[in-house]
Amino acid sequence: MGLALGKESCGLVSKKTELGDLPESCVAMVLMNLEPKEICKLAKLNRAFRGASSADFVWESKLPSNYQQILEKIFGADNFPANSCKKDIYATLCRFNSMDDGTKKAWLDKSTGGMCMAISARGLSITGIDDRRYWSHLPTDES
Structure with a gap:
């Protein structure tokens, strides 16, 4: 019949600290x-x-240090929303993004963080030679 005083009766229950804290x-x-x-x-x-x-x-x-220039190259100066969060920018760069009229694709490699680029045959050119005999695209059914 005595008075029991404890942490619980005084409202001093100690809460465990959790990861979410x-x-x-x-x-x-x-x-x-x-x-x-x-x-x-x-x-x-x-x-x-x-x-x-x-x-x-x-x-x-x-993100790569030059990610803003990469976005401009892929989407143009005004086509990518300026207020995008960095997480969305990262996700966008990890996808295959076409540029230069579809002759090149660029993406961010998730494992290394480096930019990768694939260039199609039509995206290549021989510099210094304007003679079409050296560089012309001949479509065939076998290719």
Whole structure:
């Protein structure tokens, strides 16, 4: 019949600190050092990780230093939305993007972070020689 005083009766229940209690900025700093695939997996853990995984500085570290010039070359100066987040820019650059009237394709290699380019035969030219005998496209059924 005595008075029982404990943490529970005073409202002083100590809450366990959980992974989701980490500040979003700290989580983002950790994510910045991970691979894009790992960032996307961790974004599924909780709200803090999801929010941190969308931070521009996390994805800007995954983009090539000249990504703005690459976007201009692929989409033109005014065709790519200027207010796009870096995560969307990264996703766009990872896809095959046609440029120069479809004679070239450029994409970001996810494993190395480097830009790749494929040039079709019609996109090539021999410089310094204007004679068509040296360079002409002859379509055949066998090719």
